Amino acid sequence: MNAPRTLAERIRGGDRRALARAITAVENESAEAASIRAALAAYIGHARVVGVTGPPGAGKSTLVNALVKELVARERRVAVIAVDPSSPITGGAVLGDRVRMGEMQGHDAVFIRSLASRGHLGGLSRTAAQVIDVLDAAGFDDVIVETVGAGQSEVEIAKVAPTRLVVCPPGLGDDVQAIKAGILEIADVFVVNKGDLPDAARTESELHAMLALRRDADHPPVLKTVATTGEGVAALADWLAARVQPGPRAASVAGANSGDAAALLERLIARDAYARHLGLEMVAAGEGTATVRMRVRPEHINFWNTCHGGAIFSLADTALGLACNSYGTVAALIDSHMTFSVAVKAGELLTARAEEVSRTRKLGVYRMEVRREDGVLVASLTGTVYRTGKPLPGEA
Amino acid sequence: MRIGGDVMAEHRPPKIIVTKIGFDGHDRGSRVVAAYLRDAGMEVVYTPPWQEIAAVVKLATEEDADVIGVSSLATDHLLVPKLMAALRVAALDDVQVIVGGIVPPKDQRMLIAAGVARVFHPGASLEAIADTVRALAATRRTQLEGSI
Amino acid sequence: MNKPIVKPMARTEFEQGERRWQAAFDASPGARSDAANRSGIEVKPLYTPQDWSGERYLEALGFPGEYPNTRGIYPSMHRGRSWTQRQLIGLGVPEDYNARLKELLAHGATAVSLIPCNSVFRGYDADEVPEELLGTCGTVVNTVDDMERALADIPLEKISCALNDPSPFTLLALVLAVARRRGIAWTKITGTSNQSDCISHYVANHMFFRLALQGARRVLTDHIAFCNAQVPGWNPLSVVGQHMQQAGATPAESMAFTLASAIQYAEDCQARGMDPDHFLPRVTFFFDISVSFFEEIAKFRAARRLWARIARERFGAKDPKAWRFKFHAQSSGVDLTRQQPLNNIARVAVQAMAGIFGGLQSLHTDSYDEVVSVPTAEAARVAVATQNILREEAHLTDVIDPLGGSYYVETLTDQMQEKIESIIARIDAAGGMYKAVEQGLVQRMIGDSAFAAQQRIERGEQTVVGVNAYQTDEDPDAYAVLEYPQRERIAAQVTRLRAYKAQRSNAAAAKALDALARAAQGTENVMARVVEAAEAGATHGEICACLRRELGFGQPLAVV
Numbered sequence A: 001m002n003a004p005r006t007l008a009e010r011i012r013g014g015d016r017r018a019l020a021r022a023i024t025a026v027e028n029e030s031a032e033a034a035s036i037r038a039a040l041a042a043y044i045g046h047a048r049v050v051g052v053t054g055p056p057g058a059g060k061s062t063l064v065n066a067l068v069k070e071l072v073a074r075e076r077r078v079a080v081i082a083v084d085p086s087s088p089i090t091g092g093a094v095l096g097d098r099v100r101m102g103e104m105q106g107h108d109a110v111f112i113r114s115l116a117s118r119g120h121l122g123g124l125s126r127t128a129a130q131v132i133d134v135l136d137a138a139g140f141d142d143v144i145v146e147t148v149g150a151g152q153s154e155v156e157i158a159k160v161a162p163t164r165l166v167v168c169p170p171g172l173g174d175d176v177q178a179i180k181a182g183i184l185e186i187a188d189v190f191v192v193n194k195g196d197l198p199d200a201a202r203t204e205s206e207l208h209a210m211l212a213l214r215r216d217a218d219h220p221p222v223l224k225t226v227a228t229t230g231e232g233v234a235a236l237a238d239w240l241a242a243r244v245q246p247g248p249r250a251a252s253v254a255g256a257n258s259g260d261a262a263a264l265l266e267r268l269i270a271r272d273a274y275a276r277h278l279g280l281e282m283v284a285a286g287e288g289t290a291t292v293r294m295r296v297r298p299e300h301i302n303f304w305n306t307c308h309g310g311a312i313f314s315l316a317d318t319a320l321g322l323a324c325n326s327y328g329t330v331a332a333l334i335d336s337h338m339t340f341s342v343a344v345k346a347g348e349l350l351t352a353r354a355e356e357v358s359r360t361r362k363l364g365v366y367r368m369e370v371r372r373e374d375g376v377l378v379a380s381l382t383g384t385v386y387r388t389g390k391p392l393p394g395e396a
Numbered sequence B: 001m002r003i004g005g006d007v008m009a010e011h012r013p014p015k016i017i018v019t020k021i022g023f024d025g026h027d028r029g030s031r032v033v034a035a036y037l038r039d040a041g042m043e044v045v046y047t048p049p050w051q052e053i054a055a056v057v058k059l060a061t062e063e064d065a066d067v068i069g070v071s072s073l074a075t076d077h078l079l080v081p082k083l084m085a086a087l088r089v090a091a092l093d094d095v096q097v098i099v100g101g102i103v104p105p106k107d108q109r110m111l112i113a114a115g116v117a118r119v120f121h122p123g124a125s126l127e128a129i130a131d132t133v134r135a136l137a138a139t140r141r142t143q144l145e146g147s148i
Numbered sequence C: 001m002n003k004p005i006v007k008p009m010a011r012t013e014f015e016q017g018e019r020r021w022q023a024a025f026d027a028s029p030g031a032r033s034d035a036a037n038r039s040g041i042e043v044k045p046l047y048t049p050q051d052w053s054g055e056r057y058l059e060a061l062g063f064p065g066e067y068p069n070t071r072g073i074y075p076s077m078h079r080g081r082s083w084t085q086r087q088l089i090g091l092g093v094p095e096d097y098n099a100r101l102k103e104l105l106a107h108g109a110t111a112v113s114l115i116p117c118n119s120v121f122r123g124y125d126a127d128e129v130p131e132e133l134l135g136t137c138g139t140v141v142n143t144v145d146d147m148e149r150a151l152a153d154i155p156l157e158k159i160s161c162a163l164n165d166p167s168p169f170t171l172l173a174l175v176l177a178v179a180r181r182r183g184i185a186w187t188k189i190t191g192t193s194n195q196s197d198c199i200s201h202y203v204a205n206h207m208f209f210r211l212a213l214q215g216a217r218r219v220l221t222d223h224i225a226f227c228n229a230q231v232p233g234w235n236p237l238s239v240v241g242q243h244m245q246q247a248g249a250t251p252a253e254s255m256a257f258t259l260a261s262a263i264q265y266a267e268d269c270q271a272r273g274m275d276p277d278h279f280l281p282r283v284t285f286f287f288d289i290s291v292s293f294f295e296e297i298a299k300f301r302a303a304r305r306l307w308a309r310i311a312r313e314r315f316g317a318k319d320p321k322a323w324r325f326k327f328h329a330q331s332s333g334v335d336l337t338r339q340q341p342l343n344n345i346a347r348v349a350v351q352a353m354a355g356i357f358g359g360l361q362s363l364h365t366d367s368y369d370e371v372v373s374v375p376t377a378e379a380a381r382v383a384v385a386t387q388n389i390l391r392e393e394a395h396l397t398d399v400i401d402p403l404g405g406s407y408y409v410e411t412l413t414d415q416m417q418e419k420i421e422s423i424i425a426r427i428d429a430a431g432g433m434y435k436a437v438e439q440g441l442v443q444r445m446i447g448d449s450a451f452a453a454q455q456r457i458e459r460g461e462q463t464v465v466g467v468n469a470y471q472t473d474e475d476p477d478a479y480a481v482l483e484y485p486q487r488e489r490i491a492a493q494v495t496r497l498r499a500y501k502a503q504r505s506n507a508a509a510a511k512a513l514d515a516l517a518r519a520a521q522g523t524e525n526v527m528a529r530v531v532e533a534a535e536a537g538a539t540h541g542e543i544c545a546c547l548r549r550e551l552g553f554g555q556p557l558a559v560v
Helices: A007-012 A016-027 A033-043 A060-073 A128-137 A173-178 A181-186 A199-212 A233-242 A258-271 A273-278 A309-324 B028-039 B053-063 B076-089 B105-113 B126-144 C013-027 C054-061 C094-106 C144-150 C170-182 C198-203 C213-230 C242-246 C251-271 C276-282 C293-314 C343-357 C377-392 C407-429 C433-438 C441-458 C487-503 C506-521 C526-535 C540-551
Strands: A048-053 A078-084 A110-116 A142-147 A163-168 A189-192 A222-224 A280-286 A289-295 A329-340 A349-359 A363-371 A377-391 B015-019 B043-046 B067-072 B096-101 B118-120 C112-114 C161-164 C191-194 C237-240 C283-289 C326-331 C362-364
Touching: A007 A016, A007 A033, A007 A128, A016 A033, A016 A110, A016 A128, A016 B053, A033 A128, A033 A349, A033 A363, A048 A060, A060 A078, A060 A142, A060 A233, A078 A128, A110 A128, A110 B043, A110 B053, A128 A142, A163 A181, A189 A199, A189 A233, A199 A222, A222 A233, A258 A280, A258 A309, A273 A280, A273 A309, A280 A309, A289 A309, A309 A329, A309 A349, A309 A363, A309 A377, A349 A377, B015 B028, B015 B053, B015 B126, B028 B043, B028 B067, B028 B096, B028 B126, B028 C441, B053 B076, B067 B076, B067 B126, B076 B096, B076 B105, B096 B126, B105 B118, B118 B126, B126 C441, C054 C407, C094 C144, C094 C377, C144 C170, C161 C170, C170 C526, C170 C540, C191 C237, C198 C213, C198 C237, C198 C242, C198 C251, C198 C433, C198 C441, C213 C251, C213 C276, C213 C433, C213 C526, C213 C540, C237 C242, C237 C251, C242 C251, C242 C283, C251 C276, C251 C283, C251 C293, C251 C407, C251 C433, C251 C441, C276 C283, C283 C293, C283 C343, C293 C326, C293 C343, C293 C407, C326 C343, C343 C362, C343 C377, C433 C441, C506 C526, C506 C540, C526 C540
Parallel strands: A048 A142, A048 A163, A078 A110, A078 A142, A163 A189, A189 A222, B015 B043, B015 B067, B067 B096, B096 B118, C112 C161, C161 C191, C237 C283, C283 C326, C326 C362
Antiparallel strands: A280 A289, A289 A349, A329 A377, A349 A363, A363 A377
């Protein structure tokens, strides 16, 4: 008689309904959201996240369909998040992007979810980053995030997607200006879709001309596609494959400063000699949260041939330290309580996730859970930190 | 930053799929309903006509929809029992289904017996449809509360 | 209420009379002076020679049969030859259709009209679809044998045929194959490829939309060229306003979109090297007639005038036949109600009258139970009788354009024309109808009008008897509902299809389908190959599947 599967097992095992329900909980920050995110935390970091944005009429959905088709042909499992705007007045939304996608909607290797922006500005929804995490943890090779972007403010996609594709319709003419500055700056690649139309060549050269005016040496390429026939899509998929993903995925917490916090914590952990010494790796970071991993090595083993409690404490404490210092000011642990539940053997991969329980001007309380690869809780740490308010050394 | 809790609960609109299965291609009714439900604050996944039943089931699964609204003219409503069966097979019994369009009285009884929550006829008020969707969504969420 | 600003003393007797009337009107209890029709044109309580006077007769109206045809496209109109009573029918299997057709012809209908089963509209053979959907709304016709049975004993060379047959026009191909078998020359075949207009199916009533838009566009032009050459008595192009109006477009919008579509098709033909004097006479139109009586009459009169001008000036046609706006019209099912269905008989009579006064060439009147289910035989008879009564008891055919010269109708005709022209200008600005619909512009306009109409009804601003006014409690089961075709007959039809596929020469059919595919890949006339494929035994579903592979499956744009 098989033991009932855990949520992580069900989701990673292909239970699409469980996956969808988990997304709903995380999307809506329901009571279960925190434990779901904790259960999946260990599995985050493998997916390639690609943002697709551009003005309306560019044929984004058709292009995404064609790209998904190409990726599936390369035996990748692909998830798509389509973000549609909610009405600021009524709060309702028509989630129309995914249905415009076409035949890949029906494919088994593909999972598509629509999110309404629900008043959130910037092009995404408040919890889009967490939804990406869930799909990442579910085991998809690619997570494509499609959103409308034409104005200067719809650049939030940059915070969640290390690779950004900006789709341009041909015939923009001098409305290459229509793609406002912000969007142009975040693009890692431009795709001129409907490439068979007469205006496509002109748009392509106008983009090149505009890019030549930019000061940075790194010019993103301009590719041409005809999404309806698939022309140029293989080249786009090749470009994606060749592209090196910068660093571990950041920003699994919604919040305007998540991107900044993540960058800060990357710098901090890079300077932590002790963390390096133990072999700790930060896999996620944001405001008030951090996730750190450790493979139990021979030098961590005690005289019972299990992992030394101190090593486990150091792992959890490092996550705590990152989480409470993510605001840019010094916070130091003053009191903590550690509980050990299960002995850990050599070779196991442990993940510690820190979440903020409360925070005032002077104090903060954090809770850390350390879990094994199979999701079992190995240890819990609760800590109180004192916030000095002073800027972090080396970060002034 | 607080974690969890029902901070967003009251901001979570009902989610409904408005679709057509079978052959008919008239979408005036479904479009007007979709627009109205959006303006009534709901999240609407609006599909083109001729959706395969398997596609609707996949859509309902992935989107975690509360309600499926099937717009039917001609005799497409005769396919709805197949949709109900497919939803059960996919363990989506909790998803509520409503049908709108031209449905003869005898067929209406058959649809209700097959598990359809409500059948709307031409002339039905948009407000009544919206109220029904809200109520069905609320029932489903209460039913599912806390479970994945 | 428009009170004139203090004017100097009324100079003429007319002005005095007008003022007296206005004062008396304003004082009358309940007198409303604000009203607008469905196209948004304000309707006054009274129209006088100040609004339109007979001095404009020659420039604005002319005589029937003469440019700009406002009063009618023929000199004699219905006084010479009544409109064609073309009742749409289609049910079940071909034998059932044949029987109902003969019945209707005996009761006064003068032409054939075939509505195929929805499965046929969707481009499938009977063995490819769920059986419960077969034969419930139209006739299942997939092969030459089916068409032979459907038209048994019908003299094709004498009776005009309207086929509801969208791109790639397989039903026409089957009819031509039957004609060939019977030894009837194609030059003797008359009729219309009803609803051959691909743009309107992309926009509304998508059931007819089989091939991707640009593919359908090419096949349509091939079809027009083929028919003009080989079946000269056939109208290959029927441009449809009905679907858009039923989808919610106002009468002015639906006419504008239809004319804009016709302009695109004519441009494609011209680009192909066809002569407008040759192809324009074979263009027909198909419209909805709503219950907004005067508005519909004005819509049709304005369209006649506009089309004559477009044909002559925009396309340079010189033959007066090319300027004629020929149309078939159908009473609007959207105005009919499920509640108190017998009221629909009155509605249909009013709609029919509007069409007749509007100068149509052929008319279909809906059955009163259309909204409840597929019409019963008895209801279909009442619909035909309605036309007979209008013609033979009310004598509506005695006078050509009897409302011509009416101050109201002429003013309204001018106003409708202006509105239609402004919408056409908007479409032109978007680059023509194809571009406008690919961008969703037309769909959004229609959606907005539909939504606005629904709101008016829900708020009670627009009355619908039995629905938001004069309601009664009634038992919806009280009206007879047509039974669906017997399952055994449908099952037998499917069996027959399988037998057909087994006994025909599969090699011949396959070869013809190959040729069809190659034609689609190149520039040969696709329609010619469609007809050859039908004659070689290929089925309707096979032909559609072949062209969908080559030219794309037609998916309409989902716009909310």
